[in-house]
Amino acid sequence: MSSRPDPDALGFVLIDVARMLRSAFERRIATAGLGLTPGEARTLVRIATLEGSRQLDIAQRMGIEPMTLSTYLDRLQSLGFIERRPDPADRRAKLIFTTPAAGALIASIRTEQVELMEHVTSGIGPEELELIRDRLKRLRANLCALEEDSAAPALAKDAGR
Incomplete structure (x- = not known):
């Protein structure tokens, strides 16, 4: 057995694919004219899938710091795409929901995701x-x-x- 790491080992390949996929998604969103940063787009889509979740849970699922998420949420709220509601179980926590105004934007982001994945998975x-x-x-x-x-x-x- 060689002491050199195999660059095609499963862990390395998974990390490379995840990094490259994220980068390709960010480029697509940045050039799609949606008026959101890639981070804001990822956040909006994640909120739509985790509708009514706490901010901390969303940050953990996204693998980002709560303060980074808070910045994205502030912007999305100012644009009218999300709303924060008090958590009835914990006065200090906020639950995050998309608004009806976000529907068309989420559909546009989803279109970008689908087109990217069609390209990435071609031949499979x-x-x-x-x-x-x-x-x-x-x-x-x-x-x-x-x-x-x-x-x-x-x-x-x-x-x-």
Whole structure:
């Protein structure tokens, strides 16, 4: 076995593909004339999929800092695309919802995503794409379980204080 890392190892390929896909999406959004930054577009789409979630949960799902999300939310709210509502279970928290005004913009962003993915997945048949998606979902579930396992000792330590 060689001591040199394999640049085509699964982990490296996944990281490269994710980075390149994000970059391609950002270029598309930046040139689509939607009036949003790529970060704002990603945020709006994520809110639409997590309708009514807390700001902190959205930030975690997006893998960004809460303050970065807050900046995106401020702009999206000023444009009338989202609204923050108090969380009935926690007065300090806000729940985030899209507004009806966001519908057409979300559809435009979705069109950009679909066209990009059609280009990225050209030459791969529907059955293969479904298999890839299923395997990636399994990897995601395994990683979520790993995160939960690694968080358990910290939670136990905090509970013992």
